[in-house]
Amino acid sequence: MNKTDIEWADMTWNPVTGCRHECDYCYARRIAERFSTADQCHTFMGGSPYIHVLSNGESIEIHELEEPATIELDKRGKPFPFGFSPTLHEYRLEEPQHRKKPKTIFVCSMADLFGAWVPDKWIEKVFKACKEAPQHRYLFLTKNPVRYLELDKAALLPHADNFWYGSTVADTNAKAMYVNPNAANKLKAFWSMEPLLERVNVSKCLGIVNWIILGAMTGPGSAQRQPKREWIEEIVKAADGASIPVFMKDSLIPIIGEENMRRDFPWGAAND
Numbered sequence: 001m002n003k004t005d006i007e008w009a010d011m012t013w014n015p016v017t018g019c020r021h022e023c024d025y026c027y028a029r030r031i032a033e034r035f036s037t038a039d040q041c042h043t044f045m046g047g048s049p050y051i052h053v054l055s056n057g058e059s060i061e062i063h064e065l066e067e068p069a070t071i072e073l074d075k076r077g078k079p080f081p082f083g084f085s086p087t088l089h090e091y092r093l094e095e096p097q098h099r100k101k102p103k104t105i106f107v108c109s110m111a112d113l114f115g116a117w118v119p120d121k122w123i124e125k126v127f128k129a130c131k132e133a134p135q136h137r138y139l140f141l142t143k144n145p146v147r148y149l150e151l152d153k154a155a156l157l158p159h160a161d162n163f164w165y166g167s168t169v170a171d172t173n174a175k176a177m178y179v180n181p182n183a184a185n186k187l188k189a190f191w192s193m194e195p196l197l198e199r200v201n202v203s204k205c206l207g208i209v210n211w212i213i214l215g216a217m218t219g220p221g222s223a224q225r226q227p228k229r230e231w232i233e234e235i236v237k238a239a240d241g242a243s244i245p246v247f248m249k250d251s252l253i254p255i256i257g258e259e260n261m262r263r264d265f266p267w268g269a270a271n272d
C-alpha cells in the first residue's frame, strides 16, 4: 500500500493492476507503460501468464504473480512487469492486515477491478483480503458498474458499511447513468465525476448514491477539456437538494474558486 496525493483517500492499494478500457485521459496507463519491464527478461517467482477466456469468447492474456517479478541481476520487485496488462499481485493481498491504524483505501487505483475481463476469483481474493482487515474503509471504483450487479446476483458482493462502491461518471455515456448498483439493496455507493468532461444531469443519481466526487482533467491535453463552472454549480445544487455530500478535488479551484470548494466526506471528517 502507498500513501496517496488523491485527496479523498489515505492510501492506494493495488493487488490488481492493468486495465483494458481505453480512456484517453488515463494517467494509470501512462505510468504503467513507462515503468513496464515487459520487454526484459523476468524471473517469475511462482507465476506465469495464462489465457483467460471472456464470456464473449474472446481470449486474453492475463498474469498472476505469487511473488514480485524481478529482472536478472536486479532483485527489486517491478511494480508493472507487464505494463498495463491485467495482473494479480498475490503477494500484495495481505498488505491491509499489516496496517493496524484505520485508513481509507482506494482499491486498485491502477486498474479497473470490475472490468469484464477480471476473473471472479481475483475479485473474491481482494474482497477476502479486505474482510480480513476490517479496520479500514475500502473505496472501489469502476467504469463497469454492471459487474457490481452480476457479483451481487451471485452473492459475491460484500454488503458492509466499510465497503464503498463507486462508479465513474465523466460524461453522459457513462454506464452508471443507466445502471443502478443500488437498485436491489442498500450498498454504500458513490459517483466519481472526474474528469468531468461534459454537462451531466445528476438527477439519475439522486437517491442512489451517498457521495459525489468532482474533479477536472489534469495532465497532457487537459487545458482544452476543463469543466465549465455552471456544470459544477448545477451538480452541487442538485446534490444539496438531495442532501448528498460533495467532495471537490483541488483541480477545481481555478474554475470554482477556493471559497466555493466543498470537501465533504459522507462518513464525517477525512479520517473519522
Ligand code: SF4
Pocket (backbone or CB within 6 Å): 019, 020, 021, 022, 023, 025, 026, 027, 028, 029, 109, 110, 111, 112, 143
Ligand atoms: S478505467 Fe481507469 S484505469 Fe482503466 S483506462 Fe480508464 S482511466 Fe485508465
